[in-house]
Amino acid sequence: MKKFQLGEFEEIVMLTVAILYDDAYGVSIKKEIENRLNRGVSVGALQSALKRLEDKKYLASLDKDATQERAGRPKRYYKITALGKEAMQYTKETRNSLWDAIPSISLDVKFAKLFNA
Amino acid sequence: MHNPPKLFLRFFRWYCHPDLVRPIEGDLMELYEEQVQKLGKKQADRKFIKDVILLFRKDIIKPTEGTQKLNYYGMLKHNFKIGYRSLTRNKAHSIINIGGLAMGMTVAILISIWIFDELSFNKNHDNYDSVAKLYCIESGSRVEVSQVHPTGLGTLLENEYGDYLESIALVRQRIENRVIAVGDKIFTQGGYFVQQAFPEMFSLKMVHGRVQDLDGLSSIFLSLSLSEKLFGKENPYGKEVIMDARWRLTVKGVYEDLPRNSEFADASYFAPLNRYLEGWSSLNVWDNYNMRIYVQMKDGVDERMVSSLIEKAMLPHVDENTARLEPTLFLMPMKEWHLYAQFDKGELVSSKQLKFVWFFGIIGVFILGIACINFVNLSTASSEQRAKEIGIRKTMGSHRKQLIAQFLTESMLLVTIAVTISLLLVSSLLPYFNDIAAKEMTIMWHDYRFWLSILAFIFFTGLLAGGYPALFLSSFNPVNSLKGKSNASTFLTELPRKVLVVFQFTISISLIIGTTIVYKQILLAKSLPVGYNQDKLVSLIPRSPEYYQKYDVLKDELKNTGLVENTGSANYSVLSTLGWNTGFDWDGKDTDSNPAFNTIRISYDYGKTIGLEFVQGRDFNAEFANESANVIINESALRMMGFQDPIGKSIQFREDWFGHPSFQIIGVVKDMIKGSPYEPTFPSIMFLSDGGMQNFYLRIKENVSAKEALPVLAEVFEKVVPSAPFDYQFVDDEYNRLFQAEESIGRLAAILAMLAILISCLGLFGLSSFVVEKRSKEVGIRKVLGASVFTLWKMLSKDFLLLVVTASIIAIPLSYYFLNNWLQGYTFRTEISLWVLGAACAIAIFITLLTISQQAFKTAFKNPVETLKDE
Numbered sequence: 007m008k009k010f011q012l013g014e015f016e017e018i019v020m021l022t023v024a025i026l027y028d029d030a031y032g033v034s035i036k037k038e039i040e041n042r043l044n045r046g047v048s049v050g051a052l053q054s055a056l057k058r059l060e061d062k063k064y065l066a067s068l069d070k071d072a073t074q075e076r077a078g079r080p081k082r083y084y085k086i087t088a089l090g091k092e093a094m095q096y097t098k099e100t101r102n103s104l105w106d107a108i109p110s111i112s113l114d115v116k117f118a119k120l121f122n123a
Numbered sequence: 124m125h126n127p128p129k130l131f132l133r134f135f136r137w138y139c140h141p142d143l144v145r146p147i148e149g150d151l152m153e154l155y156e157e158q159v160q161k162l163g164k165k166q167a168d169r170k171f172i173k174d175v176i177l178l179f180r181k182d183i184i185k186p187t188e189g190t191q192k193l194n195y196y197g198m199l200k201h202n203f204k205i206g207y208r209s210l211t212r213n214k215a216h217s218i219i220n221i222g223g224l225a226m227g228m229t230v231a232i233l234i235s236i237w238i239f240d241e242l243s244f245n246k247n248h249d250n251y252d253s254v255a256k257l258y259c260i261e262s263g264s265r266v267e268v269s270q271v272h273p274t275g276l277g278t279l280l281e282n283e284y285g286d287y288l289e290s291i292a293l294v295r296q297r298i299e300n301r302v303i304a305v306g307d308k309i310f311t312q313g314g315y316f317v318q319q320a321f322p323e324m325f326s327l328k329m330v331h332g333r334v335q336d337l338d339g340l341s342s343i344f345l346s347l348s349l350s351e352k353l354f355g356k357e358n359p360y361g362k363e364v365i366m367d368a369r370w371r372l373t374v375k376g377v378y379e380d381l382p383r384n385s386e387f388a389d390a391s392y393f394a395p396l397n398r399y400l401e402g403w404s405s406l407n408v409w410d411n412y413n414m415r416i417y418v419q420m421k422d423g424v425d426e427r428m429v430s431s432l433i434e435k436a437m438l439p440h441v442d443e444n445t446a447r448l449e450p451t452l453f454l455m456p457m458k459e460w461h462l463y464a465q466f467d468k469g470e471l472v473s474s475k476q477l478k479f480v481w482f483f484g485i486i487g488v489f490i491l492g493i494a495c496i497n498f499v500n501l502s503t504a505s506s507e508q509r510a511k512e513i514g515i516r517k518t519m520g521s522h523r524k525q526l527i528a529q530f531l532t533e534s535m536l537l538v539t540i541a542v543t544i545s546l547l548l549v550s551s552l553l554p555y556f557n558d559i560a561a562k563e564m565t566i567m568w569h570d571y572r573f574w575l576s577i578l579a580f581i582f583f584t585g586l587l588a589g590g591y592p593a594l595f596l597s598s599f600n601p602v603n604s605l606k607g608k609s610n611a612s613t614f615l616t617e618l619p620r621k622v623l624v625v626f627q628f629t630i631s632i633s634l635i636i637g638t639t640i641v642y643k644q645i646l647l648a649k650s651l652p653v654g655y656n657q658d659k660l661v662s663l664i665p666r667s668p669e670y671y672q673k674y675d676v677l678k679d680e681l682k683n684t685g686l687v688e689n690t691g692s693a694n695y696s697v698l699s700t701l702g703w704n705t706g707f708d709w710d711g712k713d714t715d716s717n718p719a720f721n722t723i724r725i726s727y728d729y730g731k732t733i734g735l736e737f738v739q740g741r742d743f744n745a746e747f748a749n750e751s752a753n754v755i756i757n758e759s760a761l762r763m764m765g766f767q768d769p770i771g772k773s774i775q776f777r778e779d780w781f782g783h784p785s786f787q788i789i790g791v792v793k794d795m796i797k798g799s800p801y802e803p804t805f806p807s808i809m810f811l812s813d814g815g816m817q818n819f820y821l822r823i824k825e826n827v828s829a830k831e832a833l834p835v836l837a838e839v840f841e842k843v844v845p846s847a848p849f850d851y852q853f854v855d856d857e858y859n860r861l862f863q864a865e866e867s868i869g870r871l872a873a874i875l876a877m878l879a880i881l882i883s884c885l886g887l888f889g890l891s892s893f894v895v896e897k898r899s900k901e902v903g904i905r906k907v908l909g910a911s912v913f914t915l916w917k918m919l920s921k922d923f924l925l926l927v928v929t930a931s932i933i934a935i936p937l938s939y940y941f942l943n944n945w946l947q948g949y950t951f952r953t954e955i956s957l958w959v960l961g962a963a964c965a966i967a968i969f970i971t972l973l974t975i976s977q978q979a980f981k982t983a984f985k986n987p988v989e990t991l992k993d994e
Binding site: 067081082 | 181
């Protein structure tokens with residue numbers, strides 16, 4: 007079994023939460039991803055990812071700031087836990103090691119063209 | 124501030140996990156507000172809806188079992204799990220428990236179905252609550268209650284009390300067996316002659332035709348089964364049937380057969396009453412009692428009120444003699460017809476049928492009780508095995524209530540399994556049960572009330588079986604049970620167990636005794652001399668004018684076959700007590716009394732045919748002159764008249780119905796059993812009639828087999844009287860049918876007794892296995908010290924044997940008391956002899972010994988090394 011399980015979208019969410027640091031709650035995370043990655047994120051997809059990450063203990067949450075424009079509902083702020091940090095680290099390292107293992111020639115685009123022909 | 128679509132917001136709140144609902148809703152609102160500013164309300168609404176729908180996914184939806192444990196759900200689950208484990212841990216114990224309970228419940232459910240059927244008699248009629256039957260009480264020398272009235276009474280009620288009555292229907296008093304023919308299909312069928320209002324009053328369900336069309340002189344309603352017999356699948360409406368080869372009747376309706384548990388279940392047709400009366404009587408006759416009268420009250424009219432109104436209605440119309448008897452009328456509502464219509468000296472008494480209902484109801488409860496006792500005993504006996512468990516639970520903080528709940532859950536679980544098994548058993552046994560009980564009962568799978576009662580049944584039995592063990596087991600002191608000390612004193616734990624075993628065996632032994640006595644009573648009645656010879660005696664009821672015309676030809680032709688000993692006829696069946704007359708006089712008669720005699724008319728040769736046994740005098744003889752002025756009497760009549768030398772004595776009769784004012788006695792015959800085989804014979808007088816009468820008898824010769832003779836006789840009969848079917852009956856078969864009620868009770872009681880003893884022994888088997896196991900070390904030590912197997916067996920069996928002997932001692936006087944009461948209802952009754960009581964107890968003791976010995980020997984034969992090696 008893999009030591010840390012982190013899907014692609016989950017990884018993006020984790021990274022975004024880290025970027026936002028003190029201001030990571032539902033709407034801000036959604037907007038941040040949309041702006042940075044230029045892709046649409048539904049509330050459902052985001053919330054279920056957040057729930058899963060919280061269940062995996064990668065994220066911790068705290069409710070505060072019940073404002074009027076939110077109809078008196080609190081914002082749920084997320085922070086990365088130590089375990090979450092490890093998971094991110096691990097994912098990054100595995101990526102890096104894979105990158106490092108690529109021989110430079112395989113990224114030669116000309117070769118790929120030949121192959122196609 | 125804008126509001127998103129309410130419906131979707133509510134939907135979201137409904138499905139969302141309660142932990143998430145607040146922050147997510149906040150996010151949604153924030154986004155919505157923003158979208159409204161940017162894109163307008165319409166677009167924002169659309170986005171909001173899309174978000175809500177996309178949020179409907181696994182991680183967001185609340186789990187179905189609830190999130191906060193605000194209930195005992197987990198505890199209940201735990202109870203079931205533990206229950207299941209304790210069931211599977213001790214398999215033999217569980218099988219005995221479930222098997223016994225399932226048997227007990229099967230009996231209880233079958234009996235409940237039977238009782239339900241008895242209680243639901245006539246409920247199929249729509250006017251169940253408003254229809255009543257007219258009865259009349261006459262208080263003469265003995266008080267008589269009768270449901271047979273003159274036609275004039277019906278007409279009177281209709282004319283004078285119409286304000287209270289919706290409708291009234293006269294019905295010919297008894298079922299009329301008539302020959303109904305269509306083409307070459309000829310059947311003898313039973314049915315009733317009724318007035319036009321009858322079909323609607325009894326809400327016949329019409330398949331063809333209208334319910335009000337039973338009019339005129341020549342209409343007829345057929346039951347669906349008769350219609351199919353006569354016409355097959357086609358619609359017979361408007362077709363013609365011929366009754367008794369002389370009346371052409373048009374089929375005006377076909378109705379669905381009435382269910383077995385209804386008053387007119389035996390009818391296969393209804394014909395107009397006027398057809399019956401036409402030509403010899405009318406609706407204004409007051410001196411011929413031949414009608415039942417049914418009325419339907421108007422809405423809101425109480426039958427008791429009508430009863431008090433019509434009480435004396437007959438008085439002005441009847442003759443002096445009858446008026447002296449003060450005929451008093453009253454109405455009996457339909458709900459009482461089946462179970463309550465039994466009278467003794469003018470008072471309502473509990474009917475035979477109602478007694479059966481009580482009898483079987485009580486037995487059902489007892490058998491269920493016996494099965495529950497097994498459960499109680501096995502649970503308490505095995506309690507030591509669970510004492511540690513209970514101790515630990517209590518130490519961990521279990522409340523007593525929770526322990527009780529756990530044990531009750533276990534018993535409910537067990538009962539539910541047992542009920543499931545017994546429902547399967549019931550559905551497969553019901554056809555046989557229907558055979559025995561002579562009913563058509565079904566299980567009402569589709570009725571919610573059935574399932575409700577099954578649930579109530581489970582609950583009730585679970586409580587009955589599990590209540591005591593739950594209280595007992597949960598009362599253990601944890602310190603003692605963890606230390607391995609026994610909890611209550613042995614006396615206190617074992618006493619209830621012993622009492623219950625005694626109870627079980629008392630019931631079982633009583634049932635065995637009861638069954639034996641019922642059978643003895645039937646045997647006794649069967650062995651009574653009937654006063655004539657039933658061997659190869661065949662009866663026929665040919666209802667066709669042709670038969671009366673060709674009576675002599677038929678007699679001759681049948682005799683010419685050489686297969687027939689003799690033939691004769693009478694106006695009433697040899698097995699009925701119909702035909703009653705008062706108004707006889709003789710020398711030395713007490714002038715105040717006016718006794719009734721069973722009066723029948725018989726033909727020449729009737730006596731020879733059925734084999735009347737003459738004590739004095741002779742039979743009617745065709746060669747003597749003036750025989751019609753002679754009579755034959757039976758011994759009971761002789762005793763009543765008190766003649767020393769009866770032959771040649773004369774008796775007078777007030778009416779001229781038998782053709783003469785005075786008759787001479789020419790013969791005395793032995794008493795014949797005619798009605799109930801348990802009753803003594805009534806005094807009877809036999810008159811001579813020249814021609815043939817409706818009950819035709821023939822005796823097949825002794826050296827000829829019935830199988831050979833009948834086809835030949837049928838051929839002759841059909842040649843001479845083609846318009847009547849050769850529907851013969853053997854008199855001995857008919858006679859045996861009189862025992863049906865008692866026999867079916869006997870059979871049921873036998874089965875129940877067997878089940879009771881079986882279930883009791885099953886429990887004893889389980890119980891003894893526990894006790895013997897508990898004492899296995901003791902047995903081992905005794906064996907080492909030199910005890911023989913026999914001594915050990917004696918020691919182990921003694922305790923149980925004592926219980927069964929106690930049960931016998933209780934059962935004997937108990938069953939004697941009840942059976943004696945039951946037997947009082949019969950004139951000829953068997954005695955409750957000592958050997959029956961003794962044998963029943965001996966059987967019970969023997970079976971018990973067999974049950975226990977198996978366990979006792981197993982332990983006694985064990986190598987002591989095995990039982991003593993641990994510890």
